[in-house]
Structure formats: C-alpha cells, structure tokens
Amino acid sequence: MEKKSLHTLHGGDLDEISRIYGIDKGEILNFSGNVNPLGLPLSVKNAIINNPDAAVNYPDVSYIELRRAIGEYTGADYENIVVGNGSTELISLFIKLILPKKAVIVSPAYSEYLNEIELSGGRAELFPLKEEEEFILDTDRLISVLTEDTDLLVICNPNNPTGTYIDCEEIKKLLIHCRDAGVYVMIDETYVEFSDRDKNVSAIPLVKEFGNLFVIRGTSKFFACPGLRLGYGICSDKNILKSINERKDPWSVNIFAEIAGRTMFADKEYIEKTLALTGRERKRIFETLKGFKNIHVYESQSNFFLCRLKREDMTSTQIFEQLIKDNILIRDASDFPYLGNRYLRFCILDEKSNTLLLNSLKKCVD
Amino acid sequence: MEKKSLHTLHGGDLDEISRIYGIDKGEILNFSGNVNPLGLPLSVKNAIINNPDAAVNYPDVSYIELRRAIGEYTGADYENIVVGNGSTELISLFIKLILPKKAVIVSPAYSEYLNEIELSGGRAELFPLKEEEEFILDTDRLISVLTEDTDLLVICNPNNPTGTYIDCEEIKKLLIHCRDAGVYVMIDETYVEFSDRDKNVSAIPLVKEFGNLFVIRGTSKFFACPGLRLGYGICSDKNILKSINERKDPWSVNIFAEIAGRTMFADKEYIEKTLALTGRERKRIFETLKGFKNIHVYESQSNFFLCRLKREDMTSTQIFEQLIKDNILIRDASDFPYLGNRYLRFCILDEKSNTLLLNSLKKCVD
Numbered sequence: 001m002e003k004k005s006l007h008t009l010h011g012g013d014l015d016e017i018s019r020i021y022g023i024d025k026g027e028i029l030n031f032s033g034n035v036n037p038l039g040l041p042l043s044v045k046n047a048i049i050n051n052p053d054a055a056v057n058y059p060d061v062s063y064i065e066l067r068r069a070i071g072e073y074t075g076a077d078y079e080n081i082v083v084g085n086g087s088t089e090l091i092s093l094f095i096k097l098i099l100p101k102k103a104v105i106v107s108p109a110y111s112e113y114l115n116e117i118e119l120s121g122g123r124a125e126l127f128p129l130k131e132e133e134e135f136i137l138d139t140d141r142l143i144s145v146l147t148e149d150t151d152l153l154v155i156c157n158p159n160n161p162t163g164t165y166i167d168c169e170e171i172k173k174l175l176i177h178c179r180d181a182g183v184y185v186m187i188d189e190t191y192v193e194f195s196d197r198d199k200n201v202s203a204i205p206l207v208k209e210f211g212n213l214f215v216i217r218g219t220s221k222f223f224a225c226p227g228l229r230l231g232y233g234i235c236s237d238k239n240i241l242k243s244i245n246e247r248k249d250p251w252s253v254n255i256f257a258e259i260a261g262r263t264m265f266a267d268k269e270y271i272e273k274t275l276a277l278t279g280r281e282r283k284r285i286f287e288t289l290k291g292f293k294n295i296h297v298y299e300s301q302s303n304f305f306l307c308r309l310k311r312e313d314m315t316s317t318q319i320f321e322q323l324i325k326d327n328i329l330i331r332d333a334s335d336f337p338y339l340g341n342r343y344l345r346f347c348i349l350d351e352k353s354n355t356l357l358l359n360s361l362k363k364c365v366d
Numbered sequence: 367m368e369k370k371s372l373h374t375l376h377g378g379d380l381d382e383i384s385r386i387y388g389i390d391k392g393e394i395l396n397f398s399g400n401v402n403p404l405g406l407p408l409s410v411k412n413a414i415i416n417n418p419d420a421a422v423n424y425p426d427v428s429y430i431e432l433r434r435a436i437g438e439y440t441g442a443d444y445e446n447i448v449v450g451n452g453s454t455e456l457i458s459l460f461i462k463l464i465l466p467k468k469a470v471i472v473s474p475a476y477s478e479y480l481n482e483i484e485l486s487g488g489r490a491e492l493f494p495l496k497e498e499e500e501f502i503l504d505t506d507r508l509i510s511v512l513t514e515d516t517d518l519l520v521i522c523n524p525n526n527p528t529g530t531y532i533d534c535e536e537i538k539k540l541l542i543h544c545r546d547a548g549v550y551v552m553i554d555e556t557y558v559e560f561s562d563r564d565k566n567v568s569a570i571p572l573v574k575e576f577g578n579l580f581v582i583r584g585t586s587k588f589f590a591c592p593g594l595r596l597g598y599g600i601c602s603d604k605n606i607l608k609s610i611n612e613r614k615d616p617w618s619v620n621i622f623a624e625i626a627g628r629t630m631f632a633d634k635e636y637i638e639k640t641l642a643l644t645g646r647e648r649k650r651i652f653e654t655l656k657g658f659k660n661i662h663v664y665e666s667q668s669n670f671f672l673c674r675l676k677r678e679d680m681t682s683t684q685i686f687e688q689l690i691k692d693n694i695l696i697r698d699a700s701d702f703p704y705l706g707n708r709y710l711r712f713c714i715l716d717e718k719s720n721t722l723l724l725n726s727l728k729k730c731v732d
Contacts, residue, residue, distance in 0.1 A: 055414075055590075055594050056401065057592065088617070
C-alpha cells in the first residue's frame with residue numbers, strides 16, 4: 001500500500017514521504033517532480049507581492065493580455081491560444097470535445113491521457129516505444145498502426161518518462177498522414193522548453209498549417225509554479241477553439257495565474273538561466289552515467305533522465321529505498337506501461353544536488 | 367449591441383463601461399458587482415504577500431486544511447465539503463453528475479443554472495416568484511409544480527436578483543417533499559453570509575439529514591475576491607462527493623486561493639465589520655427608498671436591492687444611463703426572466719457611496 005503510493009507520488013507531495021521515512025520535508029532533494037530548480041521567477045514573485053489586491057477583480061474573461069504574452073513567447077497567433085487551469089483542464093476539454101472512438105497513445109506516457117479517453121467512452125491503444133530502439137519513436141511504425149477507425153493520436157514531446165523526442169520534420173510527416181486520414185493529433189509539450197535550441201522539437205510552427213493539431217503546454221515544470229495552475233493550448237481550427245471556450249469555466253485561470261503568466265513569459269533572464277543550467281547539467285549527467293557499468297541511460301531532451309538498471313539482482317524499488325536514506329527522492333518508474341521494475345527517472349536539479357545524486361547512485365549500483 | 371453588453375456586464379468588468387462612457391475606471395462607483403466594499407481582507411492580503419513562493423508547490427490534492435477551515439466556518443463536517451474553482455465549477459459538476467431530465471429553477475435567477483442544465487441535455491422549467499407576493503417564495507405553490515418527472519430543484523437563497531429569502535424551516539419542508547419524491551435540491555448560498563444572524567437562512571444545518579441536498583457557496587462576493595476563484599459545495603451523500611471528486615480536475619483551486627481560504631474564514635474582524643456595515647446600510651437604504659414615491663423596493667436579506675420604477679414613463683435603461691453620468695454603475699435588471707424594463711438592482715457599498723446613489727436616484731425618478 002505504501003509502496004504503491006510512493007510510486008504514484010507527485011513531485012510536490014512530499015509530506016507523505018516525509019512521514020513514512022521520518023525525513024524533514026525541507027531536507028529532501030526532490031528529483032521526482034521534474035520542476036525547474038531555479039524556483040519561482042523573481043519577476044513573478046514581485047508581480048504577486050505587488051498586486052495582492054488584484055484578487056478583488058475577476059480575471060479578464062477573454063484573457064487577452066495573457067494570451068498575447070503567450071503569443072509573443074511561442075510565436076503563435078494569440079487568437080489561436082486558449083488558456084486553462086493547468087494543462088490538465090485542456091487535455092480534458094479537448095478529449096471531451098473530440099470524443100475519440102479509438103485513440104493511439106505513444107507509450108510509456110502520463111496516465112491522464114488514457115484516463116480521460118476512457119472516461120469519455122473511448123478506447124485507447126498504447127503504441128510502445130521500444131527499449132531496443134532507445135525509446136526513440138519510429139514514425140513509420142507508428143503510422144502503420146493508425147487503422148481506419150483511429151481518430152486521435154496522443155504524443156508527449158519530449159516524452160515523459162523516457163525523455164526522448166521527435167523533431168518537427170517527423171511530426172510534420174505524422175501530421176500530413178493524420179490530416180489525410182482524419183486523425184486529430186494532440187501533442188503535450190510540457191517539457192519542450194527544456195530542449196536544446198538547436199533541436200527543433202516544438203510543433204507550434206506547424207499549428208497554422210494543420211487544423212488537426214492541438215498543442216498543449218503547461219507552466220508548472222519550466223517556470224516552477226505548479227501551484228498556479230496555468231496551461232495553454234494552441235490550435236488553428238476556429239471551431240475547436242470556439243467549442244472549448246464554450247465548454248470551459250469562464251474564469252478557470254485565477255487572477256494570480258494571469259498576473260504571473262503576463263510576467264514569466266517575458267522574463268528572458270530566467271529563461272536563459274534555465275536553459276544554460278539544464279543544457280550544461282544534462283550533458284554532464286549523461287556523460288557521467290554512460291560511465292556507470294550497471295546503468296543504461298537514455299538520451300534526453302527534457303529536464304529528466306530515464307535509466308535502466310543492468311544488474312538483474314536489483315530493482316528500481318530497492319534503489320528508491322536506498323537513495324531515500326540519503327534524502328534523495330527519485331521516481332521509481334516501474335508503474336509506467338512497458339517499463340519493468342528496473343527503471344528509474346530523476347530530474348535535473350542544481351549542480352551540487354546532481355553530483356550528490358550521481359555519487360549516491362554510483363554507491364548503490366556500481 | 368452596446369446596450370446588450372452593458373446589461374450582461376459583470377461587476378468586475380469595468381473597462382468596457384469606462385471606454386463607452388469615457389469615465390476613468392477608478393472613478394466608477396460600482397453598485398452592479400455585489401462585491402463587499404471592504405475589499406480583500408487584510409489577513410488574506412498579508413497571507414499572499416508573505417507566501418509568493420508557495421506557487422512552487424502543488425496545492426494539497428485533498429485540500430484538507432482548506433476544507434477544515436470551511437468546516438470550522440460553516441459548522442459542516444469537512445468530510446462533507448468539496449472545493450471548486452468558484453461556485454461555477456461546482457454548479458457545473460453537480461449538474462453533469464445528476465444529469466437532470468427535468469429541473470425546476472426558482473426565478474428570476476442567475477442564468478448559469480439553466481445553461482448548465484441545457485448543456486447537459488436536460489430541460490428546465492422556470493418557477494416564477496411573483497411580484498404581487500413581493501418575490502417571496504410560496505413553498506406550497508412550488509411543491510405543487512414538482513411533477514413526477516422533476517428530478518432537480520434549484521434555488522438561490524437569498525435569491526439574486528430579488529434579494530428575498532426563505533428560512534431554514536421552509537427549506538426543510540421542501541427537502542422532505544423532495545426526498546420523498548426523489549428530487550435533488552441544489553441551493554446556491556452565494557449571498558447567505560450577508561443575511562441577518564437572527565434570520566435562519568442557510569440550509570447547511572440540514573445537510574446531514576438530507577442526502578438529496580447540495581449547498582453551494584462562493585467567496586467572491588462576501589470576501590471580495592472574485593479573482594481567486596474559490597467556491598465550495600456541501601453534501602452528505604458520500605457517493606455524490608466521491609463522483610464529483612473523480613470528475614473534477616484535481617488541482618482546480620490554485621495555491622493562492624487555498625492560502626486565502628485558510629485565512630479568510632477565520633478573519634472574525636472582517637466578518638463582523640461586514641455584517642455591521644451591511645446590516646446598518648441595508649436598513650437605512652430600505653427605509654429611505656420606502657420614502658421614494660416613484661420607486662418600489664423589495665425587502666432584501668442580501669447585500670443588494672431590487673427596485674421597481676413605478677413611473678410608466680421611465681425604463682431601467684434610462685435610469686442606468688442617467689446614473690452613469692454621475693459615475694454610478696447599477697445593474698439594469700431588465701434581462702432577468704419575468705422582470706420587465708423597470709427593474710434595477712444595486713448593491714450596498716460604503717455609507718458615503720450609498721448616500722450618493724440614493725441622492726442621484728431621487729434626482730432621477732422622484
């Protein structure tokens with residue numbers, strides 16, 4: 001029972017861990033949450049501190065300023081943007097609108113896609129990324145499983161928990177096929193902003209051309225603000241946007257999320273610092289782990305890594321239990337579909353913490 | 367077009383008014399929003415200023431502390447409480463869960479009940495409060511229209527826009543009938559906290575006894591915080607609570623709404639000040655308006671009044687246009703069902719503003 005709840009724990013939900021292992025919450029190095037270690041942008045903090053009285057006003061029901069800020073940031077037309085209470089609300093609204101009869105989900109993936117599809121009366125088939133292909137998507141193989149009755153394809157890019165990605169050109173190939181076959185494509189880009197700028201990961205440049213594409217993004221991970229509940233969706237099909245707006249609670253994004261959103265996307269310093277830290281540490285961690293004889297690490301374009309234990313006499317749960325003794329909290333990834341009990345996921349924190357993790361991990365497995 | 371948008375304007379949406387009438391937004395005395403003139407409680411303001419970094423955490427997915435605070439405040443068992451993104455989310459969730467085939471809505475009322483029922487594929491019948499009965503609900507007449515196929519009754523208490531109320535004893539009579547007839551009763555108590563304490567308006571003491579009762583409350587009006595989006599529902603049917611929790615976005619209440627909620631309900635000073643101001647001014651405004659020969663005022667247990675113009679040569683829209691010249695914004699109530707074009711609604715602000723309104727109104731109509 002306790003083991004189960006640990007597996008499914010959210011990064012922010014440290015109280016349970018703290019209680020079970022008798023560790024002070026503030027002492028835990030949380031590698032399981034995938035949240036930017038730089039913390040809340042100072043600009044956002046100041047915007048909130050300076051505007052507490054904003055709460056006496058309703059948010060702008062059209063969220064014009066917020067959508068314009070997102071437009072500036074992403075390069076998308078603000079009229080193609082819809083905001084929501086975290087990406088969760090948008091995933092739910094889009095699926096409830098499309099009502100897919102048969103969806104294909106590239107997996108292993110976030111369980112919420114499957115839940116929402118089944119809640120809406122649809123059926124979902126999981127399309128497995130293969131370990132022997134380093135969990136890199138084979139676009140042609142994916143296209144070959146999209147049967148005539150498929151009406152929705154769900155991709156997380158870069159993918160959670162594998163960290164792997166497909167680039168914009170491959171996505172375009174998929175989108176052309178899907179458009180011709182009448183398949184909607186939902187791409188969850190929660191982690192895309194952590195990717196290297198020389199990789200073309202985001203599908204946003206394709207939104208205008210493909211009305212069957214719905215791109216979803218959150219702010220929780222990159223801007224370190226899961227408490228704000230701010231997500232957005234981008235789509236060029238005006239009917240989809242109109243229907244989503246009709247169905248959603250008009251003010252589901254609260255005024256502090258609105259204020260924060262109008263601030264964070266313009267905070268170039270925070271964004272650059274994040275990219276520099278993530279890029280540098282991602283490279284270092286990857287190179288270090290490649291030197292571990294008992295760990296296989298998969299290349300990542302996200303702010304986390306998936307690893308496989310090569311030793312047959314060790315499980316991910318054992319490693320989890322070992323590391324927590326050093327106050328290090330990682331994600332035992334064994335409950336994701338297609339991953340066995342030798343998969344671990346951990347995110348990139350600051351340099352010092354990352355070194356502690358690498359050392360502890362080496363001590364445990366190598 | 368402009369006239370229409372004024373009618374349906376929300377209290378907080380002053381930009382439009384400001385633009386159309388060329389008045390500085392800060393100069394408008396907003397009698398249309400029904401928001402407590404004391405503004406955001408200082409305790410809430412401080413809680414937000416002191417905790418901007420709370421945004422780096424997810425809200426507690428079970429909202430235990432928040433629900434306990436609501437429990438303390440309302441006298442309800444916290445296990446019977448569900449929180450939502452404003453009362454809007456809870457109205458929507460409850461109706462989508464019950465899926466009423468035929469609902470009866472005591473009217474005139476907030477249009478959102480009807481919208482949600484129709485969106486969910488149900489039919490709604492409006493039960494008219496009668497002008498000749500001073501818009502006071504006749505419980506027996508209401509019971510007589512609840513036919514065999516009725517499965518939901520919707521009441522706002524005190525009612526918006528009439529300000530009238532039914533007391534707990536009458537509600538109990540309704541609940542007994544409805545329970546026996548298999549009818550759910552949803553009571554929206556958005557304005558209940560403004561009522562005099564010697565009146566028993568709230569149905570919360572009946573929640574334990576009646577599983578068919580769902581009480582909904584917001585915080586926007588009484589605690590002057592529509593930007594926070596914090597509402598709550600109270601019900602003793604565990605299956606209803608469980609189903610609502612399964613269907614709702616897990617973190618739809620954001621961290622600042624959670625922090626505010628844990629603070630505001632314990633702010634006895636703010637609550638007492640609000641009650642004192644509302645009680646005193648409600649009495650004074652009512653007595654003053656009763657002395658107006660061309661206005662009929664209905665007795666209110668809310669923080670607003672509905673009035674009817676007795677002069678046949680004047681419409682509510684004309685009065686609206688007259689008053690806005692004095693920077694006074696009231697609600698032209700002519701778009702509510704059953705109200706003609708001689709109904710006005712305005713809320714209680716501070717003593718000085720209320721006097722200005724009364725004087726302007728006298729100048730216009732008497």
